[in-house]
Amino acid sequence: MVRTALSERKGKQMSLTSINISSLVIDSLCDRVASGEKDLALAWLYCDFLAHQEQSATAILGAILRQLVSVGDMPENIRERFRKRFSDRGLRLPDIMGMLKTTIPLLPPVYICIDAVDEATPKSRQELLESLREIVRESPSARVLFTGRSHVEEEVKKYLTNVITVPVSPTGGDIRVYLGARLERDTEPYTMDDGLWKDIMRIIPEIISEV
Amino acid sequence: MSINGNINSFNYSNVTNVNIGTPDEDNQIREWLSPLKPQQRHQGVRADRLDGVGDWFLETNEFLEWSSGGDDFLERVLFCSGGPGVGKTYLW
Numbered sequence: 001m002v003r004t005a006l007s008e009r010k011g012k013q014m015s016l017t018s019i020n021i022s023s024l025v026i027d028s029l030c031d032r033v034a035s036g037e038k039d040l041a042l043a044w045l046y047c048d049f050l051a052h053q054e055q056s057a058t059a060i061l062g063a064i065l066r067q068l069v070s071v072g073d074m075p076e077n078i079r080e081r082f083r084k085r086f087s088d089r090g091l092r093l094p095d096i097m098g099m100l101k102t103t104i105p106l107l108p109p110v111y112i113c114i115d116a117v118d119e120a121t122p123k124s125r126q127e128l129l130e131s132l133r134e135i136v137r138e139s140p141s142a143r144v145l146f147t148g149r150s151h152v153e154e155e156v157k158k159y160l161t162n163v164i165t166v167p168v169s170p171t172g173g174d175i176r177v178y179l180g181a182r183l184e185r186d187t188e189p190y191t192m193d194d195g196l197w198k199d200i201m202r203i204i205p206e207i208i209s210e211v
Numbered sequence: 212m213s214i215n216g217n218i219n220s221f222n223y224s225n226v227t228n229v230n231i232g233t234p235d236e237d238n239q240i241r242e243w244l245s246p247l248k249p250q251q252r253h254q255g256v257r258a259d260r261l262d263g264v265g266d267w268f269l270e271t272n273e274f275l276e277w278s279s280g281g282d283d284f285l286e287r288v289l290f291c292s293g294g295p296g297v298g299k300t301y302l303w
Binding site: 065 | 243257280292
């Protein structure tokens with residue numbers, strides 16, 4: 001029964017987040033700054049299938065730059081470019097890249113997190129990977145963390161040759177925490193008993209570890 | 212740490228600026244750079260996160276080296292790869 005319920009569930013769109021490496025990394029880096037352990041500049045973007053129209057490489061890298069200049073003084077070259085915005089075409093990728101490359105050296109070490117890079121369109125992803133390769137090559141203080149489905153791993157490696165891959169899958173502990181939280185919010189608690197609870201906590205982690 | 216609003220950049224002591232911009236103009240510049248608002252998405256994701264889930268990742272050597280390495284550290288790009296049945300964003 002549990003197995004059937006799980007496979008039915010896998011066929012639907014899941015809405016409850018339980019493991020998100022990017023958000024953990026972002027919060028962890030923020031904590032290091034807050035505790036005074038490290039000074040750094042942080043920017044991120046969550047790619048999303050549902051936001052293809054808005055998430056061009058130009059918009060994504062623009063959002064990275066926007067975060068990097070979100071506090072502190074605005075670098076002069078960005079202000080100058082802004083003031084000339086009506087006399088030329090709109091912002092293009094080379095414009096954003098130019099501003100990023102001149103801004104990053106002004107900042108503490110720059111950390112960029114791109115979540116779900118597989119959810120970007122192929123065109124955006126290619127431009128994004130090419131652009132981040134340039135940034136990493138030219139800015140020794142910049143580092144990038146991607147998350148993504150394994151099918152884009154080769155594509156990422158093609159552009160970023162020194163990339164380190166870390167396989168991510170929930171541990172048994174992760175799954176039990178998640179199940180415990182879901183069962184706490186069970187809308188039909190009267191159908192639960194100790195035996196069923198124990199079965200769920202035992203069988204589902206086993207099934208997931210087989211996937 | 213409580214995260215609200217401007218959490219992206221910190222203590223920039225060495226940013227050079229020789230300009231006379233206004234806070235209003237700075238906000239306009241940020242809007243002009245990109246319409247995307249990744250902070251909002253982050254707030255949503257972290258609100259749904261369960262305490263303790265995935266914390267093991269922060270203890271991996273790969274992450275520790277990536278996050279604390281110096282400028283001469285060559286492996287400055289990490290790719291966290293999730294299988295097709297096990298989302299890197301969602302557990303399932």
